Amino acid sequence: MPSLLRKSQIRMLIFAQSLAMFSFFLFFAFDRWAVSAAGFILYLLFAYLLLKRDRWYRKEVEEYISVLSYRLKKVGEEALLEMPIGILLINDDYDIEWANPYMASCFKEESLVGRSLYDVADDLIPLLKKEEETGTVDLSGRKYKVIYKKEERLLYFFDITEQAALEKMYQEEKPVIGIIFLDNYDEVTQAMDDQERGSLNNRIASLLNEWAQDQGVFLKRVSSDRYVAFLNEKILANLEENKFSILDFVRESTSKNKTPITLSIGIGSGVSSLPELGVLAQSSLDLALGRGGDQAAIKLPNGRVKFYGGKTNPMEKRTRVRARVISHALRELILESSRIFIMGHKYPDMDAMGASIGLLNIARMNNKEAYVILDEQKIDSGVRKLLADIKQHPELGPRLISPERALDIIEQKSLLIVVDTHKPSLVIEEKLAHRIDRIVVIDHHRRSEEFFKNPLLVYMEPYASSTSELVTEILEYQPNPKIEMLEATALLAGIIVDTKSFTLRTGSRTFDAASFLRSKGADTILVQKYFKEDVESYLKRARLIEKAKFYPRGIAVAKGDPSVRYSQVLIAQTADTLLMMEDVDASFVISERSDQTVAISARSLGKINVQLIMEQLDGGGHLTNAATQLRDVSVDEAERMLLKAIDDYFEGGKQE
Numbered sequence: 001m002p003s004l005l006r007k008s009q010i011r012m013l014i015f016a017q018s019l020a021m022f023s024f025f026l027f028f029a030f031d032r033w034a035v036s037a038a039g040f041i042l043y044l045l046f047a048y049l050l051l052k053r054d055r056w057y058r059k060e061v062e063e064y065i066s067v068l069s070y071r072l073k074k075v076g077e078e079a080l081l082e083m084p085i086g087i088l089l090i091n092d093d094y095d096i097e098w099a100n101p102y103m104a105s106c107f108k109e110e111s112l113v114g115r116s117l118y119d120v121a122d123d124l125i126p127l128l129k130k131e132e133e134t135g136t137v138d139l140s141g142r143k144y145k146v147i148y149k150k151e152e153r154l155l156y157f158f159d160i161t162e163q164a165a166l167e168k169m170y171q172e173e174k175p176v177i178g179i180i181f182l183d184n185y186d187e188v189t190q191a192m193d194d195q196e197r198g199s200l201n202n203r204i205a206s207l208l209n210e211w212a213q214d215q216g217v218f219l220k221r222v223s224s225d226r227y228v229a230f231l232n233e234k235i236l237a238n239l240e241e242n243k244f245s246i247l248d249f250v251r252e253s254t255s256k257n258k259t260p261i262t263l264s265i266g267i268g269s270g271v272s273s274l275p276e277l278g279v280l281a282q283s284s285l286d287l288a289l290g291r292g293g294d295q296a297a298i299k300l301p302n303g304r305v306k307f308y309g310g311k312t313n314p315m316e317k318r319t320r321v322r323a324r325v326i327s328h329a330l331r332e333l334i335l336e337s338s339r340i341f342i343m344g345h346k347y348p349d350m351d352a353m354g355a356s357i358g359l360l361n362i363a364r365m366n367n368k369e370a371y372v373i374l375d376e377q378k379i380d381s382g383v384r385k386l387l388a389d390i391k392q393h394p395e396l397g398p399r400l401i402s403p404e405r406a407l408d409i410i411e412q413k414s415l416l417i418v419v420d421t422h423k424p425s426l427v428i429e430e431k432l433a434h435r436i437d438r439i440v441v442i443d444h445h446r447r448s449e450e451f452f453k454n455p456l457l458v459y460m461e462p463y464a465s466s467t468s469e470l471v472t473e474i475l476e477y478q479p480n481p482k483i484e485m486l487e488a489t490a491l492l493a494g495i496i497v498d499t500k501s502f503t504l505r506t507g508s509r510t511f512d513a514a515s516f517l518r519s520k521g522a523d524t525i526l527v528q529k530y531f532k533e534d535v536e537s538y539l540k541r542a543r544l545i546e547k548a549k550f551y552p553r554g555i556a557v558a559k560g561d562p563s564v565r566y567s568q569v570l571i572a573q574t575a576d577t578l579l580m581m582e583d584v585d586a587s588f589v590i591s592e593r594s595d596q597t598v599a600i601s602a603r604s605l606g607k608i609n610v611q612l613i614m615e616q617l618d619g620g621g622h623l624t625n626a627a628t629q630l631r632d633v634s635v636d637e638a639e640r641m642l643l644k645a646i647d648d649y650f651e652g653g654k655q656e
Contacts, residue, residue, distance in 0.1 A: 144158060343372075371409075
């Protein structure tokens with residue numbers, strides 16, 4: 001076709017030239033008529049031949065276009081009927097009006113015309129109803145990419161089965177690095193002789209190597225209490241499906257010891273870079289250990305974390321050395337700071353308040369200006385009673401300030417100490433955490449995914465009974481520690497409230513701290529005064545308990561009346577009371593609070609890890625003491641969510 005066009009252009013050029021020659025002959029016709037006549041005859045002959053040639057070329061072009069049209073039509077028919085691309089034409093009722101042979105062959109039928117998509121390819125209906133232009137579906141055991149033309153009600157199907165298989169293979173074979181740590185190896189083996197220690201090492205190595213061989217994992221022991229594992233995403237998926245059963249297997253296999261060995265596993269996955277995988281694996285292990293060990297943590301590049309295990313009560317393994325080091329490090333940070341701000345979580349309980357008062361005392365001993373941040377509109381009755389006594393104290397009273405006042409007096413070298421929480425979203429004033437760069441975190445809860453960015457000092461011990469216990473030990477290692485009766489009483493009240501009067505999460509270090517505070521004048525009668533409640537609160541709690549339902553596995557759930565508002569303290573006290581009932585291993589209380597949120601308080605005797613259950617509902621806490629707050633849900637919806645989380649927990653795992 002392009003060559004014919006070029007020929008037509010040449011003919012037009014020749015015609016123009018001949019026209020010029022004719023004009024030339026006319027010019028000479030007046031002088032030399034014989035020559036002009038001869039030229040004119042030649043011109044007519046030339047023009048005739050040129051027109052005849054032009055007709056031939058026109059006919060040739062027409063024939064070319066006709067052949068080309070036929071071939072294009074033939075190609076279209078071949079593409080429509082023979083190419084391996086499925087085509088469906090449907091109506092508004094999802095009935096098939098036409099289908100090419102390839103589409104029919106995909107369903108192993110001669111014709112699809114007249115059939116309904118509901119019968120032929122039900123998976124397509126959601127895609128069409130959402131009016132999405134592209135999607136993927138599985139049809140007859142193969143995977144297809146679908147392109148939907150809404151206006152024409154036309155669907156194209158491209159077979160991507162092999163491509164999907166390659167992508168799946170690529171994902172499954174991506175490398176994964178794991179670090180396995182024996183949590184309490186040093187504590188268990190310190191009293192063993194060489195023969196017993198060697199026997200235990202062989203036993204653990206045999207268990208882990210057998211597990212690794214069965215799962216296809218390459219395992220290498222790098223120290224007495226640490227292993228490195230190399231695997232891929234497919235193997236990791238199998239381990240997740242089994243909820244990392246190796247955790248329970250090793251613990252049960254070594255349970256003949258007085259203290260069974262527990263594992264913590266940190267997994268790095270989701271990237272191809274081996275150095276990045278190593279960093280993720282170590283970060284995951286740190287997170288698992290920070291939550292008390294005996295669990296597996298998988299940290300993904302996007303920051304999300306999955307947790308498995310963590311169902312046992314962590315063994316107390318803190319050392320006095322760490323408490324002394326933290327005490328000295330905290331003193332140095334306080335001395336370097338111009339002002340110190342101390343802040344607990346929203347709706348602070350006696351533990352957060354006691355720890356804050358203890359740290360205020362440490363700052364005062366080091367002659368530094370310090371303040372406790374408190375929102376007096378959001379405290380419970382026990383803290384309010386303690387607050388009334390603190391306000392009467394000439395040195396402590398002026399050191400209690402509002403969040404607004406704290407924001408006004410921040411200086412460049414200010415230090416923020418956060419107690420009894422490690423989540424920025426839970427502190428009394430989150431703006432302070434963004435305005436102050438120098439932050440210290442002291443907490444006894446298991447570490448969660450949310451955490452402060454780049455704190456100067458972190459003292460998190462999930463083995464401790466309370467934050468007040470940790471602060472008491474820090475105070476003991478300060479030079480010439482001095483503490484007044486009211487400060488000692490506040491710290492003791494914090495320990496008592498979190499241990500339920502020394503019945504839960506109480507170790508030898510807890511009694512040591514309580515003994516120190518008692519020797520400094522802590523008043524137990526005053527503590528009981530803070531914990532007293534009025535008759536109305538007692539009756540409200542009794543009505544909540546009356547509505548409790550008892551489920552299998554020792555679960556008790558009480559649900560409050562949606563028309564009644566309960567305080568967080570009352571909800572927690574109800575959960576504590578339910579836990580005292582016979583055959584109850586874990587209690588949950590659901591109620592609507594005054595701030596339009598639905599609160600769930602959870603308590604356990606240690607057999608059931610209520611922290612994992614609450615974390616599934618975006619909450620957290622401790623193995624035996626946890627809670628969450630749910631927004632934009634009803635009490636009934638919260639109950640359904642809780643029961644589902646409990647079922648998921650007993651199935652073996654928890655994911656974030």
